[in-house]
Amino acid sequence: MKILVIGKSGQLAQALANLSTVNVEIICLGREQIDILDKSSLLNTIKEQNIDAVINACAYTAVDLAEKEPEQAYKINTLAVKNLAEVCKELSLHFVHISTDFVFNGLKSSPYLPNDDINPLSVYGKTKAEAEQLLTEIIPNSSCIIRTSWVYSTYGNNFVKSMVRLMAEKPELGIISDQIGSPTYAKGLAQVSLTAALEKVSGIQHWTDAGVASWYDFAVAIQELAIEKGLLVKAIPIKPIKTISYPTPATRPSYSVLDKSSSILAFPNLPIIHWRKQLSSMLDELQNEKEETQS
Ligand SMILES: NC(=O)c1ccc[n+]([C@@H]2O[C@H](COP(=O)([O-])OP(=O)(O)OC[C@H]3O[C@@H](n4cnc5c(N)ncnc54)[C@H](OP(=O)(O)O)[C@@H]3O)[C@@H](O)[C@H]2O)c1
Numbered sequence: 001m002k003i004l005v006i007g008k009s010g011q012l013a014q015a016l017a018n019l020s021t022v023n024v025e026i027i028c029l030g031r032e033q034i035d036i037l038d039k040s041s042l043l044n045t046i047k048e049q050n051i052d053a054v055i056n057a058c059a060y061t062a063v064d065l066a067e068k069e070p071e072q073a074y075k076i077n078t079l080a081v082k083n084l085a086e087v088c089k090e091l092s093l094h095f096v097h098i099s100t101d102f103v104f105n106g107l108k109s110s111p112y113l114p115n116d117d118i119n120p121l122s123v124y125g126k127t128k129a130e131a132e133q134l135l136t137e138i139i140p141n142s143s144c145i146i147r148t149s150w151v152y153s154t155y156g157n158n159f160v161k162s163m164v165r166l167m168a169e170k171p172e173l174g175i176i177s178d179q180i181g182s183p184t185y186a187k188g189l190a191q192v193s194l195t196a197a198l199e200k201v202s203g204i205q206h207w208t209d210a211g212v213a214s215w216y217d218f219a220v221a222i223q224e225l226a227i228e229k230g231l232l233v234k235a236i237p238i239k240p241i242k243t244i245s246y247p248t249p250a251t252r253p254s255y256s257v258l259d260k261s262s263s264i265l266a267f268p269n270l271p272i273i274h275w276r277k278q279l280s281s282m283l284d285e286l287q288n289e290k291e292e293t294q295s
Contacts, residue, residue: 003197004029004049006036006084007057012098014155015190016057024198027051036080043087053094053197056084059128063102066123067249077127078134085138094142095135096196098189101149101181101208103129106253113259114147114204122250132204144196145204146189149256150218153186154285159215163222164286167232177216177240181256182208185278192263192270201266206258209275216240218275225280229287 001024007013008030017028027049034045036058046054060066060076081097088095102125103118120126135143152158166173184207192207213221219238226232243254260272 001025001053001198002027002049002051003053003055003194004046004051005055005057006034008033009156010057010059010061011151011153011155011158011186012189012193013057015153015186016055016194019187019190019194021194024194026194028057036083037075039083039086042083043090046087046091046093051093053096053200054084054088055096055193055197056081056098057193059098060124063122063124063252064249066127070123070127073123073127074130077124078130081131082134082138085135085143088142089139092142094144094197094200095139096144096146096193097131097135098193099132099145099147100125100128101147101256101258102253103132103147104253104256106179106255109255111257111259112206114206114262121253124250141202142200144201146193146196147204147206147258148184148189149181149208149258150183151186151189152183152282154282154289155186159218160222160279160282161286163219164226164231164283167223167226167236170236172237172239173219174239174241174246175216175219176243176246177214178242179252179254179256180212180214181253182210182212182258183218183275183279184208185275185282187281188270188273188278192267195267195270203262203266205263205266206260207263207267208258208260209278210272211274211276212257213275214240218279221276221279222283225276225283229283231283231287231290
């Protein structure tokens with residue numbers, strides 16, 4: 001099997017590129033190799049690859065900047081997804097697309113089900129929600145939408161890496177304690193995306209690591225584990241703060257836990273691991289990378 005990943009430098013694309021696979025070739029194409037906004041060149045590039053399925057790991061993910069650049073966010077998160085869906089339909093390729101917990105408004109107090117009403121609060125959430133709608137219209141039976149949340153990895157910039165850096169630099173930190181969600185290690189998300197492509201899983205699936213946390217809980221765990229693993233030398237005070245005291249251009253859902261019951265059935269061989277265990281694995285990898293660069 002040959003799987004094409006759209007995107008090269010992002011967290012998910014790099015996690016996919018680094019999966020160990022047997023009898024599966026994963027090709028990642030970044031913006032230098034593929035133009036997701038030009039449908040005819042997209043069609044030609046994908047045709048040339050002679051592939052079995054497409055995973056879209058590309059997105060405009062700057063949630064706050066999207067409020068200032070709605071057209072750019074719309075192009076990448078909606079129009080490019082429409083192009084990809086139409087090309088996949090024309091070439092009869094299964095299409096796996098990644099969406100977000102930010103399609104929900106966060107007013108629910110129990111985990112969101114795949115078919116719950118969506119009502120995004122931000123430009124980013126709206127552009128991702130529109131893409132979901134288009135996918136279900138263009139290729140409902142041969143596409144899989146995987147909604148996820150709070151993605152982190154050893155690649156690029158993310159909350160975990162920022163926390164480890166800030167905890168080494170600052171005397172104390174204030175972290176939001178009234179937004180609740182589920183952290184997700186990109187390695188597990190990559191595995192589920194690849195499985196969806198190989199096994200042609202369709203429909204809307206929810207995938208995050210197990211358990212829930214506030215950003216504050218997540219930060220406290222990052223500090224504890226980073227000290228244990230030697231990534232930090234000492235603890236600094238971490239204070240819980242309210243969203244209202246840390247205004248951001250984009251409004252985020254206060255509760256965005258995703259119900260994963262249907263994914264347990266769709267991906268029976270993929271265990272859903274607790275976020276703290278996944279965080280520990282990621283910090284081990286980060287420490288190994290640090291040791292390798294130092295030696
Ligand atoms: N990160 C999260 O917390 C989170 C949460 C929920 C859902 N998701 C979803 O999960 C998926 C993967 O996220 P991620 O964290 O891996 O994202 P990421 O690290 O920000 O990577 C996004 C990728 O999209 C590429 N991209 C953006 N604009 C492009 C363009 N015009 N042409 C070509 N490539 C372009 C970027 O390329 P460059 O590096 O070259 O700019 C980058 O490789 C996305 O669909 C995202 O919406 C993420």
